[in-house]
Amino acid sequence: MALTKNDIISKTCELGFTQKQSVDIVESLLEILKSNLEKNNDLLITRFGRFCVKDKEARKGRNPATGKNLILNAKRVISFKCSGKLRKKING
Numbered sequence: 001m002a003l004t005k006n007d008i009i010s011k012t013c014e015l016g017f018t019q020k021q022s023v024d025i026v027e028s029l030l031e032i033l034k035s036n037l038e039k040n041n042d043l044l045i046t047r048f049g050r051f052c053v054k055d056k057e058a059r060k061g062r063n064p065a066t067g068k069n070l071i072l073n074a075k076r077v078i079s080f081k082c083s084g085k086l087r088k089k090i091n092g
Contacts, residue, residue: 005030014063049082 012022014067035053036043043051061072067081082090 008042047083047085049080049086052079052081053077054079 009019009022009026012025013019017025033043037051037053040053042053045051056077057074058074059072061070062068063070
């Protein structure tokens with residue numbers, strides 16, 4: 001089951017915030033995260049994990065439908081490495 005933005009807003013409301021305050025909080029937090037990642041800044045959330053922007057070079061690929069070889073363009077991707085505390089919590 002996926003955790004949606006609406007789920008996070010609902011959980012924030014349970015902490016005593018109004019619906020509008022909860023929406024503003026979640027939207028602001030997501031904008032901060034997106035703007036920092038867009039600037040190529042790593043993002044560390046203590047006891048949760050680290051988001052890193054990494055560059056992937058152009059590489060060979062293949063279209064599985066046609067079997068044609070092609071070159072995939074270089075791009076930036078986001079990777080996540082969870083913290084030790086989160087890993088322990090997940091693994092019991």
